[in-house]
Amino acid sequence: TSGYQVGVLDADIHGPCIPKMLGMRGEEVAVGPPGAFPAVGPYGVRVVSMDFLLQSDDTPVIWRGPIKMGVIRQFLSDFVWGPLDFLLIDLPPGTGDEPLSIMQLIPEMDGAIIVTTPSETSQIVVKKAIAFARQLKTPIVGVIENMSGFICPRCGFQVDIFKRGGGLTLAQEASVRFLGSIPIDPSICEASDGGASFILGNPPSPAAKAFREIVARVEEYVRLRSESVRSESDTGAEERPK
Amino acid sequence: TSGYQVGVLDADIHGPCIPKMLGMRGEEVAVGPPGAFPAVGPYGVRVVSMDFLLQSDDTPVIWRGPIKMGVIRQFLSDFVWGPLDFLLIDLPPGTGDEPLSIMQLIPEMDGAIIVTTPSETSQIVVKKAIAFARQLKTPIVGVIENMSGFICPRCGFQVDIFKRGGGLTLAQEASVRFLGSIPIDPSICEASDGGASFILGNPPSPAAKAFREIVARVEEYVRLRSESVRSESDTGAEERPK
Incomplete structure (x- = not known):
């Protein structure tokens, strides 16, 4: 619907959810x-996921880190993605092998999008993800606060089940762009x-508006x-004599 | 308050939350x-976590799987836990290096507790965790459904934000004990x-009752x-002549 050519790489090897x-x-x-x-898939989205390669739901992927990196490398290099405007990569939470592999294999990546819940506990984990991206010199697109507050559909009462506003605070503290809050x-x-x-x-819901x-x-x-x-590359071309 | 001696091993190396x-x-x-x-910690609980070993919140742990296994081994062997009635081990979601290391390092473990949300997407991941435990011959204590339904504190309306009842279905399908549902x-x-x-x-809340x-x-x-x-060991002693 956007007119973009989009690919999605589901890099959550142990818990691939994108196909579902x-x-x-x-x-x-x-x-x-x-x-x-x-x-x-829908709207012509091209998808690669571990889920397509497993025989059944009962097939767990029991691999240690280095093998996972090999699989992620194959997902990037052995698949014919074709021309894409965007390649979205879904990563599991934390700073483990999957994000490390992606950041090392795609150094020219445009950036990482960091998703947090408003809870302080979630923010501690996400702060590490920001530091991780910086250490690996991956640009950070910004922070999204998911599960941000809840409004009772019957009486309109607002209950901040996992709190609210922590994502903005985190973004400000870390000097990172805040991309928005998605309500429950x-x-x-x-x-x-x-x-x-x-x-x-x-389309008219507050959460859909937040996504847009x-x-x-x-x-x-x-x-x-x-x-x-x-x-920058124009400047580079001028500066470097051929 | 229970009179038990309890230890908690926070085996989520990349996102340690237990100390918080x-x-x-x-x-x-x-x-x-x-x-x-x-x-x-509180009530005399003995805790080991990566969080105690990191200099600051901005310190990400950038280690591949085999190094993580080494750290988990040290947490178990180099720490003086003392006598314990229970050692609870908190693991990150999925079937990655951390659960694999724990199951290989503690083959005599009493069992794994599997936590899911009611959503079908979460259940797909959790099904793999059950298959994973079985493949590694770790007994399964049972399944807990977390985030099970929500009741508006003002009007009493029930909103099943992440659905409800999927944990029980999953437990029945997998022939595993269902331990209970914790409401949001x-x-x-x-x-x-x-x-x-x-x-x-x-103490009087439905969620506290569910936990108990x-x-x-x-x-x-x-x-x-x-x-x-x-x-069994009595029988074993009788059967095997010395």
Whole structure:
């Protein structure tokens, strides 16, 4: 619907959720002479996930870190992604092998999006993720606060189940852009489990509005970044005699 | 308050949360001639966590799997835990290096407690954890459904934010004991962030009641198991001539 060509790499090797959330469970990966092909999901999104490679739900992936890095490398190099405007990579929480592999394998990445809940406990973990990205010289797009407050659909009473506002505080403390807060909405879980788009299915809801604002901020970040990269490389070309 | 001697090993190396939840941040580990000593928290609980070993919140732990296994081994062997009735081990979600290390290092473990949310997406991940434990021959104590439904504190309306009942279905499908459902309660997040006991601070709440029932079921499991282990070893002694 956006007109973009989008790929999604589900880099959560032990708990791949993307196929379920896109209604693509049980799909198979086509393999041809140039390599393997991502499965094509709703709106033409190209998806690669460990879930497509496992025989059943009861198949756990029992691999230590270095093997996981090998798999992630294959997901990037052995799959024929085709031309893409965006490659979104879903990572498990924490600063383990999966984010480390991604950051080392794609040094030219535009940036990492950090998702937190408003709770202080979640923020402690997320602070480490910010420090991790900085140490690996990965730019940070910004922080999203998920599960931010809840409004009772019957009486309109606001209950901040996991608190509210902690994401903004964290972003300010860490000098990182704040991308927005997504309120709790039971329809998000419904849509995800059903493999449907929450935003397209619930356009007037506050959570859908929050998602759209966040998308706009990420698009703006990428646009500004690609302009600055282009002007830097122009300058580079002028400075370096051939 | 239970009279038990309890140890907690926070085996979430990348996102250690236990010290925050027990009000023990900034504690240090004492080192003596026999080894290092766990920090002593509320109610005499002995705690070991990566959090005590990091200089600041901004210190990410950038280690691949095999190094993590080494650290977990040290947590178990180089720390003087003293006599314990229970050693609780908190693991990150998924079937990665941390649970693999724990299950390999403690083959005589009484069992793994599996926590899910009611959403189908969460259940897919948790199914793998059950298969993982079985493959590694770790007994499964049972399944807990966390974030199970929400009741508006003003109007009493029930909103099943992340659905409800999926944990029981999962337990039945996998032929595993169901230990109970914990409803969403904003006081749980408040208490955790504040380092206070939710159960002791909110004894009449439905969530506290759910926690107490789960504790009773786990106690019963451990009692039955230790009885059966004892009778097995008695039989063993009779059968094997010396």
